Amino acid sequence: MVSLQSKTEKVRRGGQADFFTxxxxxxxxxxDRVDDIIGEALQSQIGLTCEVARHIEAASGKRLRPILTLLAARAGGGPSDHVCHxxxxxxxLHIASLLHDDVIDAAALRRGQPTVNKRWGNDVAILMADYTYSRAWEIAHTHLPTELMAAFCRVAAGMCDGEMFQIETRNRLLTEADHxxxxxxxxxGLFSACTKTGAALGGMPEAAVAAxxxxxxxxxLAFQITDDVLDFTADPRVLGKEIGTDIACGRQTLPVIRALERADGDDRAFLIAALNNGSAPxxxxxxxxKYGGIAYALDAARSHAQAARQALDRLPETPARQFLIELTELVINRAY
Amino acid sequence: MVSLQSKTEKVRRGGQADFFTxxxxxxxxxxDRVDDIIGEALQSQIGLTCEVARHIEAASGKRLRPILTLLAARAGGGPSDHVCHxxxxxxxLHIASLLHDDVIDAAALRRGQPTVNKRWGNDVAILMADYTYSRAWEIAHTHLPTELMAAFCRVAAGMCDGEMFQIETRNRLLTEADHxxxxxxxxxGLFSACTKTGAALGGMPEAAVAAxxxxxxxxxLAFQITDDVLDFTADPRVLGKEIGTDIACGRQTLPVIRALERADGDDRAFLIAALNNGSAPxxxxxxxxKYGGIAYALDAARSHAQAARQALDRLPETPARQFLIELTELVINRAY
Known part of the structure; x- marks a missing residue:
């Protein structure tokens, strides 16, 4: 798996780069408008806040959530300024949650750069996330209709629920349903709110919004499962962050859940011990x-990607739809 | 000061208890309706979230912000369900900010109970705050008119700005204006948004809302300055939290800013060293x-309390206004 990945890595990265271009x-x-809105939102009268904001923007990600929102809007009608907001x-929301996640995980690296908690300390990272949340809600309140805002509120609360459940279940083995x-x-949930919101603001009919x-x-789901696989298999230089952090934090992701279902004896004891105390990645x-955990998780990711693909079946053929289809292929071959 | 406080403590606590009754x-x-809304907002499908919520509600504060909001509404017209929301x-918002503050300060005690970070860990405290924020914004979005919501967004962002500025200026001495x-x-800012919102939702004319x-x-301002004085002078058993934490965290509050303006030689060096490395409270x-820092801060608190009192001059005489006046007296004599 690891050697296979390094062989195909160049091809994959090329494909991804091409897609994002x-x-x-x-x-x-x-x-660009989305970037401007984000940049403006992170402005502050406080120098330190602006300095941290510049650091975050310099190491910005692929903007996958904005891209999905905008593509969903274009798959229907056209985007509006409200869609950009x-x-x-x-x-x-995503940036704020990463800032807090990195504090919780004591992560040192994100997108190839030192994390905010590493560089400025936990206090600054926690406050910067809160600042980002506040500014985000201000934008949402000004630009989103009530029912879409409510959906995002549920998603934001759900993001905490998911993490709290993960903490609550630390001392027992998870089932696939838990996972x-x-x-x-x-x-x-956040990806889903993005595509729903984009579609609704793009003026699509109800069935298309649901699709x-x-x-x-x-x-x-496909994205997160491949993300969890990459935490086992990726080259940290390509990924831009440390690997093996899930196990180190005691997080049971699909590969290890599957392996634990099938392993017994010493191997089972070893995996449980690794979740509790870590071990060499x-x-x-x-x-x-050995127990097919990685292959099983990749199969699951492929199934979800296929289900995503099928959800687009009845949409009109547009360039936006084509990009969304491409993403379902890229997501299971990602090295980012 | 300390002995004076312990002498009058019983009287004061009696006065406060009487006021709040x-x-x-x-x-x-x-x-009660406010408590119900808070309780409902903190409900979750996740057991751990509910457990932490019960802990927070069991050690709830005086509900000063809700009281001010409701009194401001009653000083004008009557409260509505929107005012309760x-x-x-x-x-x-206040609960969420305290949760994060306690993580940042590594505080162990709040309102006489172990803090959430102490009992469940930083991860749970950070996530619980985020959950509380999300639920709060959902309520605000559903029940507040746009312009009031925008004011609260600015206040929430401002709360982070204030703390970021405090961190940014850690390595220099603060002026009174900085403070x-x-x-x-x-x-x-949050108190001000409360009374403004209460007044506006209570249907008061523009000048009264501004007042x-x-x-x-x-x-x-009076409240925070007395709070900072209490961090020097209070009995921790009465206060329900540790004292001396501001200096221990390197925070320059008004008593120490004043003392530093007037002290020189060894005393000045001692105070600066205490801000950097702590010392016996x-x-x-x-x-x-010795440099009149406490007395100076209490004078400043009295001035702000008087300005608050004067802001009420032109309001009609109502029981609500009378309670607001009483609060300006209690705030400078508080032991809570």
Whole structure:
């Protein structure tokens, strides 16, 4: 798996880079507008806040949530300025949650840069996240209709619910159903709210909004499962963050849940001990692979990606729909 | 100062208890309604979240922000269900900010109970605050008109700004103007938004809304300054939390700013060293008192309380106004 990945890595990264260049061309001004709204939201009269904001913006991600929001809007009608605000809002929520996640995990690296908690301390990271949340809600309140705002509120609360459930269940083994609940809450819910909001603001009929909402959820599940696989298998230089952190934090992701279902004796005891006290990432990976944990998780990711693909079946053929289809292929081959 | 306080403590606590009993009688059903809304907002499908929520509710404070919101509404017209939601929203924002503050300060005690971070860990406290924020924004979005919601968004962002400024200026001495900016942001802004919102939702004319907004700001400044004095002088058993934490965290509050303006030589060097590395609270207090820091801060608190009192001059004479006047007296004699 690891050697396979390094062989195909160049091809994959090329494919991804190409995709993100093309989608940026297609979305053009809208994506710039989203960046401007985010930049403006993170402005402050306090120098330190602005300094941290610049650090966050310099190491910005692929803007996947804004891209999905804008594509969903274009798959129906056209984007409006409200769609750009919704897209920026979703990204700000995501940024805030990453800031807090990195404090919770004591993470040192994010997107190839030192995390805010590493560079400025936990206090600054916690406050910067709160600032980002406040600014995000201000945007949402000003630009989103009530029912969409309510959906985002539920998603934001759900992101906490998912993490709280993960903490609550630290001392017992998770089932696959538990795990599905967690990743729906933590990740897929926000993607789903993005595509739903984009579609609704783009003026699509109800059935198409529901289809795009489903797309976002299934895409998000595929995305999170491959993310969890990458935490075992990725090259940290490519990923831009440390690997092996899930196990180190005692988080049971699909590969290890599957392996634990099938392992017994010493291997089972080893995996449980690794969840409690950590162990060398390579040794853990070998044990998980021995019981097919990685392959099983990748199969699950493929199923969700396929379900996302199918949700688009009845949408009119547009360039936006084509990009959304491409994303369901990229998501299971990602190295980012 | 300390012995004076312990002598009058019983009287003061009696006065406060009496006030809060009478105001609770006056506001009656509305305050219960606020508690219900808060309780409902903190409900979750996750057991751990509910457990932490029960802990927070069992050690709930005086509900000062809801009380101010409801009194401001009654000083004008009558309260509505929207006012109760605004009051609950303000308290939820406050609860969330305390949860994060306690993580940042590594505080072990709050309202006589172990803090959430102490009992469940930083991760749970951070997530519980985020959950509380999300639920608060949902309430605000559903029940507040746009312009009031925008005011609260600015206040919430300002609370972070104030703390970020405090961190940014850790390595230099603060002026009184710096300090005023910090406490406006961190504390008084929220009180001011409460009284403004209550007045506006209570249907008061514009000038009265502005007067109550000013009342909240001045009351909040007096409140924070006495709070900072109590961190030097209070009995921790009465206060329900540790004292001496401001200096221990390197926070320059008004008593120490004043003392540093007047001290020189060894005393000045001692205070600066105490801000950097801490020292015995009793020794710090003696040094601050030697330069009149406590008396100066209490004078400043009295001035702000008087300005709050004067803001009420032109309001019609109602029981609500009378309670607001009483609060300006209690705030400078508080032991809570």
């Amino acid at each position: 093309r989608v940026a061309d297609y979305l053009a001004g809208d994506l 919704a897209a920026a809002f979703a990204e700000l 599905l609940f967690i990743i729906r809450c933590k990740t897929a 795009l909402e489903r797309y976002g959820m299934e895409f998000g 390579q040794v853990i990976l070998e044990c998980v692979q | 009478r105001v609770a009688d006056y506001l009656a059903g509305d305050l 605004a009051a609950a929203f303000a308290e939820l 005023l900016f910090i406490i406006r942001c961190k504390t008084a 109550l907004e000013r009342y909240g700001m001045e009351f909040g 009793q020794v710090i207090l003696e040094c601050v008192q």
